[in-house]
Amino acid sequence: MRFIRLIFVALLALVLVGVALANRGAVTLSAFPANFGQFLGGTWSVTLPLFLVIFVAFALGMLAGLVWEWLREAHIRREAKLRGAEVARLEGEVGHLRVRHAAPRDEVLAILDEPASAPRPGVNRASLPVAR
Template sequence: MLRKLVFWLILVPLAIVILMFAVANRELVTVSFDPFDPTAPAASVSVPLFVLVFVLVIAGVIIGGVAAWLRQSDYRRAARRRDADVMALRREIEVLNSKLGDKFDAPAADHTARLAYRRPANG
């Protein structure tokens, strides 16, 4: 339901605006890659303005995503370490529970000692 609402209220009007922008900006612009000779550039390309804008926006999104991904590498590394620590502790709990279960083969009572992993209260 929420996905349909987002689609109809945000994505459809955004697509209409983008389409209107593309239709309104169809004239050709020359993009030059030669800063030394603006009259007869050695490397230039003529594209519609809306194509240039879309390419620049997509390039900006990709560059921003890569920058954010690189900036978060420390957090990903710490999360991997914590996951490995949690897995090691769970294995240790299982080993200790199996040793404890071998010692106490009596019927389980409410006061029987058992180790268990409890999730933290805050998350």
């Protein structure tokens, strides 16, 4: 699995280097439409290589998707936390009940749990069928 991951990372690096070499031209990135930035004071534009604009846009899109999914699944994480606390409480209660009710045993269960070699009071061993 580590080898496959290494091959994937190497291929991804080759593709990214290829995109960067193919898109080295400078582009002007403006924050506002034409001449609108003058009203706010400043140029509000920057000149960057195209591959850098592509990579930053991709990274910002990934970050936006990550935040979106994290917020969307918040109710699922909250519900899982509540269910986990309830499971822990119920497991503790079951453990407490097992300890509390272990002493007074049912007579039928005590007979079933008793080893076969121990003689039972009031039972004639000679009259019992023999299992072969």
